[in-house]
Amino acid sequence: xxxxxxxxxxxxxxxxxxxxxxxxxxxxxxxxxxxxxxxxxxxxxxxxxxxxxxxxxxxxxxxxxxxxxxxxxxxxxxxxx
Amino acid sequence: xxxxxxxxxxxxxxxxxxxxxxxxxxxxxxxxxxxxxxxxxxxxxxxxxxxxxxxxxxxxxxxxxxxxxxxxxxxxxxxxxxxxxxxxxxxxxxxxxxxxxxxxxxxxxxxxxxxxxxxxxxxxxxxxxxxxxxxxxxxxxxxxxxxxxxxxxxxxxxxxxxxxxxxxxxxxxxxxxxxxxxxxxxxxxxxxxxxxxxxxxxxxxxxxxxxxxxxxxxxxxxxxxxxxxxxxxxxxxxxxxxxxxxxxxxxxxxxxxxxxxxxxxxxxxxxxxxxxxxxxxxxxxxxxxxxxxxxxxxxxxxxxxxxxxxxxxxxxxxxxxxxxxxxxxxxxxxxxxxxxxxxxxxxxxxxxxxxxxxxxxxxxxxxxxxxxxxxxxxxxxxxxxxxxxxxxxxxxxxxxxxxxxxxxxxxxxxxxxxxxxxxxxxxxxx
Numbered sequence: 001x002x003x004x005x006x007x008x009x010x011x012x013x014x015x016x017x018x019x020x021x022x023x024x025x026x027x028x029x030x031x032x033x034x035x036x037x038x039x040x041x042x043x044x045x046x047x048x049x050x051x052x053x054x055x056x057x058x059x060x061x062x063x064x065x066x067x068x069x070x071x072x073x074x075x076x077x078x079x080x081x
Numbered sequence: 082x083x084x085x086x087x088x089x090x091x092x093x094x095x096x097x098x099x100x101x102x103x104x105x106x107x108x109x110x111x112x113x114x115x116x117x118x119x120x121x122x123x124x125x126x127x128x129x130x131x132x133x134x135x136x137x138x139x140x141x142x143x144x145x146x147x148x149x150x151x152x153x154x155x156x157x158x159x160x161x162x163x164x165x166x167x168x169x170x171x172x173x174x175x176x177x178x179x180x181x182x183x184x185x186x187x188x189x190x191x192x193x194x195x196x197x198x199x200x201x202x203x204x205x206x207x208x209x210x211x212x213x214x215x216x217x218x219x220x221x222x223x224x225x226x227x228x229x230x231x232x233x234x235x236x237x238x239x240x241x242x243x244x245x246x247x248x249x250x251x252x253x254x255x256x257x258x259x260x261x262x263x264x265x266x267x268x269x270x271x272x273x274x275x276x277x278x279x280x281x282x283x284x285x286x287x288x289x290x291x292x293x294x295x296x297x298x299x300x301x302x303x304x305x306x307x308x309x310x311x312x313x314x315x316x317x318x319x320x321x322x323x324x325x326x327x328x329x330x331x332x333x334x335x336x337x338x339x340x341x342x343x344x345x346x347x348x349x350x351x352x353x354x355x356x357x358x359x360x361x362x363x364x365x366x367x368x369x370x371x372x373x374x375x376x377x378x379x380x381x382x383x384x385x386x387x388x389x390x391x392x393x394x395x396x397x398x399x400x401x402x403x404x405x406x407x408x409x410x411x412x413x414x415x416x417x418x419x420x421x422x423x424x425x426x427x428x429x430x431x432x433x434x435x436x437x438x439x440x441x442x443x444x445x446x447x448x449x450x451x452x453x454x455x456x457x458x459x460x461x462x463x464x465x466x467x468x469x470x471x472x473x474x475x476x477x478x479x480x481x482x483x484x485x486x487x488x489x490x491x492x493x494x495x496x497x498x499x500x501x502x503x504x505x506x507x508x509x510x511x
Contacts, residue, residue: 028219045467050467069173
């Protein structure tokens with residue numbers, strides 16, 4: 001078993017198991033991934049990259065589907081949820 | 082700007098689930114240069130998600146064969162456009178222009194989501210969706226998960242979540258007991274399915290299973306706290322941390338439609354060699370009919386053998402495929418969504434999650450096209466992958482056009498594409 005990884009979600013350090021996706025870190029931070037057009041909090045729905053509900057900003061990259069990206073050490077994730 | 086990579090293959094397979102793996106391996110065994118491209122981070126598709134790391138699994142065995150045959154694997158790479166003998170795909174740091182002589186579409190299926198009040202709350206997820214998240218590291222031990230919707234996937238998900246420490250207060254299946262009983266009969270004709278059923282039965286022991294049951298409302302402020310279900314006509318409130326809810330599966334046919342493959346009843350039409358109506362384009366697995374793992378694998382093998390010129394070997398698998406197709410037919414009949422579920426959304430229930438379009442606005446529209454133009458339903462980043470099947474069920478709308486890019490794509494990627502390429506013109510375009 002490889003060592004857990006720490007990433008930051010909206011500045012808060014979150015420790016996730018090695019091999020976790022960014023969506024997992026966001027859910028563990030009890031944060032929504034995004035605000036909808038009308039301002040509702042939204043989290044992951046499909047888990048497999050189809051629905052785009054889990055999109056977040058990773059580093060400088062906006063619009064990343066967090067369920068399709070693995071956590072890397074020191075990754076900075078920001079959500080608008 | 083992203084790097085641009087050009088490659089050419091005798092056979093290019095889109096999708097690395099069981100069907101795509103089988104097709105690729107068989108074609109490569111016939112001596113062809115094969116490439117496989119998949120949106121996910123690892124091969125195996127949804128059914129074998131995470132299994133590749135377990136070296137004793139069937140998925141790992143297939144991937145080992147892929148490596149031994151020097152099949153090129155492009156994971157985390159999403160196809161967004163197709164032209165004559167060319168597909169474009171986007172990876173995290175590169176854009177690919179992939180030439181092919183033959184193309185195998187093994188694009189799999191996704192869950193069908195149906196709108197009901199509260200279904201947009203965080204922690205209301207697909208059944209397969211929650212399982213995928215748990216396979217990707219989400220801790221689930223000690224959480225209460227109501228599993229609901231329709232289809233055999235619900236049982237597999239409930240067994241998996243319980244094995245990882247979740248409490249499952251109930252599994253709600255919308256199909257009736259009489260439909261399920263007929264399905265049980267169909268299973269008796271499939272020995273390996275019985276074995277699967279029995280092992281699941283042990284893993285599911287003690288979890289209440291309710292047929293004729295479905296969620297009517299998810300309740301909570303920031304996240305779901307409880308779900309109200311209709312159980313045999315009576316409503317019941319159940320506290321939960323997650324609602325894992327999917328209504329069986331719908332095929333991913335967007336790329337096939339873009340290429341111009343003929344569809345029939347929403348599935349890609351193929352001949353006995355798995356060839357679509359477009360020359361040199363094959364389709365295998367769930368897009369040809371929701372039939373499960375074994376059928377997908379056999380269809381993949383038939384396409385791989387045929388693409389590799391070994392029609393005799395392909396022909397020897399026809400009888401097996403015929404037997405497995407009976408199971409697909411039974412799945413279709415059993416888990417057809419009952420009409421009562423059309424009345425689940427209330428006026429203010431969101432149907433299109435990308436654009437927050439409510440049921441009240443949509444029910445005034447006459448067609449998918451009218452709804453897109455008037456309300457922006459289906460115009461968001463999922464491009465109708467969620468609301469398309471939902472509105473098809475609710476209103477009978479058929480989404481009649483697929484346009485590139487079939488997934489949202491970076492500007493730099495589009496800018497890097499050759500300007501003179503004829504996009505989506507395999508059979509004269511759409």
